[in-house]
Amino acid sequence: QVTLRESGPALVKSTQTLTLTCSFSGFSLTTTGMCVSWIRQPPGKALEWLALIDWDDDKYYSTSLRTRLTISKDTSKNQVVLTLTNMDPVDTATYYCARIPPGPYYYMDVWGKGTTVTVSS
Amino acid sequence: DIQLTQSPSFLSASVGDRVTITCRARLPISNYLAWYQQKPGKAPKLLVYAASTLQSGVPSRFSGSGSGTEFTLTISSLQPEDFATYFCQQANTYPLAFGPGTKVDIK
Numbered sequence: 001q002v003t004l005r006e007s008g009p010a011l012v013k014s015t016q017t018l019t020l021t022c023s024f025s026g027f028s029l030t031t032t033g034m035c036v037s038w039i040r041q042p043p044g045k046a047l048e049w050l051a052l053i054d055w056d057d058d059k060y061y062s063t064s065l066r067t068r069l070t071i072s073k074d075t076s077k078n079q080v081v082l083t084l085t086n087m088d089p090v091d092t093a094t095y096y097c098a099r100i101p102p103g104p105y106y107y108m109d110v111w112g113k114g115t116t117v118t119v120s121s
Numbered sequence: 122d123i124q125l126t127q128s129p130s131f132l133s134a135s136v137g138d139r140v141t142i143t144c145r146a147r148l149p150i151s152n153y154l155a156w157y158q159q160k161p162g163k164a165p166k167l168l169v170y171a172a173s174t175l176q177s178g179v180p181s182r183f184s185g186s187g188s189g190t191e192f193t194l195t196i197s198s199l200q201p202e203d204f205a206t207y208f209c210q211q212a213n214t215y216p217l218a219f220g221p222g223t224k225v226d227i228k
Contacts (some may be wrong), residue, residue: 012158037217045207047157047165047219060215063122096164105171106212111164 002026004036004097004112009095012087014121022080022097022112029055029075033102036080038071040093041114048093052100053080123148123211124228125220130140133228141197142223144209153213156185156194159222160205170212198227 008020022036029036032044038050051071052060061069069084080097098108124147134140144154152172157165169185172192182197185193196203206226209220 039219046221047159047210049210049217051218052215052217055133058219102213105153105155106215106217107170107210108157108165109167109170111166111175114164 006112020082030095030103035100038082040095042093044047127220135228138199142194144189144192144214150213155210158186
């Protein structure tokens, strides 16, 4: 059974750096074609794709946030870490991680439950 | 970047209705499109990928179609558990992107 779980601080202050961890089981990020992605959703708003890391350690980022985002993986721990620098109240959102299975289509077939992050000014 | 639009943004429908949601891509993306359903307070759930392939376990009343720049998600007979928000996602090139969503509410 594939599961993912996000963890991190529920509250951060403006200008601080947010670090979120996605812990997963039921699959390996060493499998060719496997990817893990981060997505966020501000309250009452749409989903926003943030970043992706693949089995080969290639990394891809949102155009608007690429200067603030870093994604990394620890395959021995089955974890993917996302950092977002210089946090602002507009970054208040639920942050999700999701698996992208091997194949030509970059869709997310299993999602974590999400972790809510509030940024105070 | 490939942006997506969805129409309508909101629709009100009754149980048993046939519902169609449209997603348009700014540039052609072949069939690299996925659809998700999200209920309040829950993570999105994958319904359709490759524009028309139903994810395992998804009821057959859901169907997807389209290619290029225009795609549709159809619910053939709306059920009470289908009232939710639906998002499309382009799965073709980086950066990936989601549509703004369509909320399906009870009439």
